[in-house]
Amino acid sequence: MVSINGAATFKVSRKTPELIRPAKPTPHELRILSDIDDQDGLRFQMPLVLIYRHNPSMVGRDPARVIRDAVAKALVFYYPFAGRLREFATRKLVVECTGEGVLFVEADADATLLQLGTLLPPIQNLRELLYDVPSAAGVVDCPLMLIQVTRLLCGGFVVAWRLCHTMSDAAGILQFFTAVGELACGAARPSVLPVWERHILCARYPPHVTMRHPEHDIVIDTKRTNIPHDRTMRHFFFGPTEISTLRQSLPPHLHNCSKFQIVAACMWRCRTIATFSHPSEDVRLLCVVNIRKRLNPPLPEGYYGNAIVYPAAVTTAEELLKNPLHYAVELVKKAIHEATDEYVKSVVDLMVLRGRPNLTGARTYLVSYAKGFEEVDVGWGKPAYGGVARGGVDSFPRAVSYFMPFKNSKGEDGIMAPICLPPKAMDVLVDELQKVLLGRSSIASAL
Structure with missing residues (x-):
């Protein structure tokens, strides 16, 4: 085996892909998606991964069979997942x-868990661990x-799955796979x-936009910046020491x-410095916000559709960089706070009035906090890793980072922030992080 980025290349033997149907008969019907679900920016397949260690108490049990049977049982409750999307007039999607x-897909790898490499995204050898079925790569x-x-030689195994983001957000798919674990x-x-009720997040009649939504502004990238192909990903751990240092630099009202x-604001500011944005141009940080409890009344427990919005912190590159960190933190806090019930209704109406637009791309950095997958137990205990298969997307024009909870080698809990940049820009970002932390280098140690 050849070592690549701390992982070993390995071969996977797959059986022929099969369809798992619900374990019992389910209704044949049409179910409308919400106007949050079928926006342009969610029409893609998202890969996630659960990696489990060998568990001596489970010897003799086949993880592929256990999970296959549990998924079939879960689909009785979540039967829309077993259906197909259809596109109607005005690009409206219906299940x-x-x-x-x-x-x-059931598979075996000639590798151990240790040979998978560092258990952080991007997961190495993902093409081997998640079969790319050409006919299943779209949405409709x-x-x-x-x-x-994929069973491993050591007795561990990998559960990799790809889901249509149009159907569920991270909280929704976590709910589904938690159910799979319980049934397993x-x-x-x-x-x-599960609760469907997608009509709650459909547009009012008549739709009317009542608030500003800079996350959906049409912005021309005048510089036509192109991020080179020679990009690298690094992971930055913000533990108790780093968070305390950053928090102490803030005024009392932000403590x-x-x-x-705090981490989102810090990474936004450092990334802006590293990517050399023009001083007079606007830069945006979009934060993924779960709005299940922000609506009035809140969404019902069990709602597994997309219940997320992307409030934007916006300023010029010059203002972001000449001001201390607390300026960015204030903008981020304000943006997230503005994701109210009326804000959600306004953005839903905007989707209908503007043809379900994508998010702003130019000079935009989007951050999400993907957590909960590290708790999914399918019978072998908690996973060694659970979460997104890739740490983010950093191809022009929009960059995405999926933050995740992480415990370091000292047993300290914190936030891991992966980011992908060209090597020279990465060096600038690392240097700036060190300056922010008054010379502490632990934050800039790639794992």
Whole structure:
């Protein structure tokens, strides 16, 4: 085997892909998606990964069979996942609940968990761990989920799956896979039953936009910046020491900011310095916000559709860089706070009035906090890694970083922030992070 970025290349032997249908008959019906679900920016397949260690108490049990059976049982409750998307007039997406099923691939790898390399995104050898079925790569008229279970030589295994983001956000798919885990462990039904109710997040009649939504502004990238292909990803750990240092630099009224807000603001500012934005041009930070409890009334428990918005912090590159960190933190806090019930209704109406637009791309950095997947137990205990398969997307014009909870080698809990940049820009970002932390270098140590 040849070592590549701390991982070993390996071969995977796959069985023929099959369709997992619901374990019991389910209704054949049409189910409308919300106007949040079918926006342009969510019409793609997202890969996620759960990696499990060998568990001596599970010897003799086949993880592929256990998960296959549990998915079939879960699809009885979540039967729209077994259907297919259809596109109607005005690009409106609807699920036809056909019961055709989700794709499932059973595989074996000639590698151990240790040979997978560092268990952080981007997961090495993802092409081996998640089969790319050409006919299932789109959104309309194809399976809405693909799952591959790969057994490892050490007794561990990998569950990699790709889902249509149009159907669910991270919280929704976590709810589904938590149900799979419960059913795999012997439960008769999920502890949280799924709720559809997508009409709650459909546009008012008549639709009317009542607030500013700079996250959907049409921005021309006048410089036609092109990020080179020779990009590198590094991971930055913000533990108790780093968070405390950053928090102490803030004025008293910002000391109650969340860790996510502080880290997001810090990475936004450092990334802007590293990418050399023109001083007079606007730069944006978009934060993915779960709005389940922000609506009035809140969304019902069990809602597994997309319930996210992307409030934007906007300023010029000059203002962001000449001001201390607390300026960026203030902007981030304000943007997240503005994601109110009226804000959500306004952005839903905007989707209908403007043809379901994508997010602004130029000079935009989007951050999300993907957590909860590290708790999914399918019978072998908590995963060694659970979360996104890639740490983000940093191809021009928009960059995305998926933050995640992480425990370092000292046992300290913190936030891991992956970011992808060209080498020279990465060097600038690392240097700036060190300056922010008054010379501390631990934050800039790639794992």
